[in-house]
Amino acid sequence: MIRLECDKRFRELIDRSFVEEVSEGERQLIHDHIRDCDGCKRYVELTARTIRGLREFTFTSEPDSNAQVREILAHHTGTMRQQNVQFKIWAAFVVALSMSFVGSALVYQMAKRLAAPMHFDTAQVQAGVLVFWLLPSFCSALCLLAAPGENRGIA
Amino acid sequence: MQLLADLVERCQHRLVRYLLYLIGRREYAEDLAQETWVRVLQRGSQYNGRQRFDPWLFAIARNLAIDYLRKKRKAVQTASLPNDRDAMLLLPSSGPSPFEAAARSEDAIRLAGQLRILSPLYREALLLRFQEDLSLPEIAQVLGAPVTTVTSRIYRGLAALRSAFEEGGDSPGV
Numbered sequence: 001m002i003r004l005e006c007d008k009r010f011r012e013l014i015d016r017s018f019v020e021e022v023s024e025g026e027r028q029l030i031h032d033h034i035r036d037c038d039g040c041k042r043y044v045e046l047t048a049r050t051i052r053g054l055r056e057f058t059f060t061s062e063p064d065s066n067a068q069v070r071e072i073l074a075h076h077t078g079t080m081r082q083q084n085v086q087f088k089i090w091a092a093f094v095v096a097l098s099m100s101f102v103g104s105a106l107v108y109q110m111a112k113r114l115a116a117p118m119h120f121d122t123a124q125v126q127a128g129v130l131v132f133w134l135l136p137s138f139c140s141a142l143c144l145l146a147a148p149g150e151n152r153g154i155a
Numbered sequence: 156m157q158l159l160a161d162l163v164e165r166c167q168h169r170l171v172r173y174l175l176y177l178i179g180r181r182e183y184a185e186d187l188a189q190e191t192w193v194r195v196l197q198r199g200s201q202y203n204g205r206q207r208f209d210p211w212l213f214a215i216a217r218n219l220a221i222d223y224l225r226k227k228r229k230a231v232q233t234a235s236l237p238n239d240r241d242a243m244l245l246l247p248s249s250g251p252s253p254f255e256a257a258a259r260s261e262d263a264i265r266l267a268g269q270l271r272i273l274s275p276l277y278r279e280a281l282l283l284r285f286q287e288d289l290s291l292p293e294i295a296q297v298l299g300a301p302v303t304t305v306t307s308r309i310y311r312g313l314a315a316l317r318s319a320f321e322e323g324g325d326s327p328g329v
Contacts, residue, residue, distance in 0.1 A: 019284065019309050020291060050316045053262035054285040057254060059172040065185065069163050069192050076193050077156055 010040050018047050089144055096141035104134040159199075163192060166212055169287060173213055175253045176282055177220050187223060191216040210293040213283070217297060262320075269319040277312030280305055 010033055016022055017030055034041040062068075108129045115125045170191060174184035194215050195202075202211055254267035270278055283294045291309075295302045 015310050015313065018313070019306065046317050046320050047313060049262060049320060050266065050313060051285050053260065053266040054281060054316070056260045056263040057257040057267075057286065058259045059168075059175065059253075059257045061168045061171055062185065065171065065188075066163055066167050069167055069189055070160055072189050073159060073163070073192055073196055074156070076196055080196070 007039060010037070011043055014040065014044055014047060018051060093141055093144045096144060097138070100134065100137035100141050103137060104129060107133045159192075159196060162195075162208060162212075166209060167192075169209070170212060170216055173282070173287060174216055174220055176286075177217065177279065178224060179253055181253070183223065187216065187219050190219055194219065206296075207293060209287070210289060210296045213287070213289075213297045214299070265319045266316055269316050273312060273315055277308050277315065280308035281312040281316070284309055 010030065013022070013026060013030055017027060022030075030040075030044070034044055108125065111125050111129055112122070115121075120128075167188065171181075171184050171188045174187050174191075175181055178184060178187070191212065195212065198215075202208070252267060252271045254270045255264070258264040258267040273281075280294060280298070283289045283297060284291075289297065291302050291305055294305045298305060
């Protein structure tokens with residue numbers, strides 16, 4: 001005759017032994033108990049059978065499934081790489097452009113100081129900086145965008 | 156790229172199986188699996204290398220599946236959508252369930268019928284534990300739920316499935 005209390009306690013323990021880790025002592029306890037308790041023994045069998053049944057669903061995958069995924073990933077890798085290169089190019093252009101203007105401002109200040117003893121006026125200094133410094137550096141920055149991808153030397 | 160190819164080789168089968176059991180349609184499961192891998196490629200930097208890869212992969216797949224089911228149901232019915240994300244995971248009521256298609260043994264066939272009517276939350280927890288062999292903390296990570304909730308779903312799911320054998324004349328004899 002199975003007592004209800006024993007039943008509930010052991011059933012919980014049995015469930016736990018299938019789902020989680022139980023100690024060796026608890027495992028032994030279940031083992032000893034089900035020797036004398038037909039109800040719990042049957043419960044263990046049914047639980048084991050249920051879990052075995054769950055593992056017996058056999059799913060067959062498409063033979064070219066992995067190849068398809070690899071192909072898609074290769075395509076996306078290419079796209080991502082391209083986007084990455086584009087981003088780097090624009091970032092480099094922005095940096096080059098700002099350096100071009102900052103550099104030009106510094107060169108202009110320096111040229112103004114040097115121009116005084118040489119009797120150059122401001123317009124001449126500005127024209128000189130524009131032609132020999134600002135325009136060349138601005139063109140160099142633009143070259144980053146204009147050059148073909150493999151020659152950009154950034155990626 | 157080689158690492159990702161190896162992961163595809165190792166996990167694609169399980170990923171499609173998980174998605175199939177989640178949404179019930181093979182063609183969509185395959186599509187979602189591909190989308191999952193693209194996400195893995197895009198968000199690889201977010202993966203914490205100290206943990207197992209599989210739960211992270213399944214979590215991405217699950218979120219995509221829920222979003223997909225939500226969009227699909229929004230398209231057919233504009234009103235009274237469930238707010239609970241998990242409630243989205245009901246199997247389609249028409250056609251054979253993926254479990255019926257995948258059942259090879261007599262016991263599996265019996266369980267397939269029960270799984271179809273089982274709460275999707277219990278079903279998913281059971282499959283992650285006993286088909287995918289994930290640990291309880293890993294299942295919790297996939298489902299975004301506490302371990303205690305996962306444990307309780309598994310116990311309740313097991314109890315419901317056991318009844319498939321009990322009702323079939325295999326009573327536990329209590």
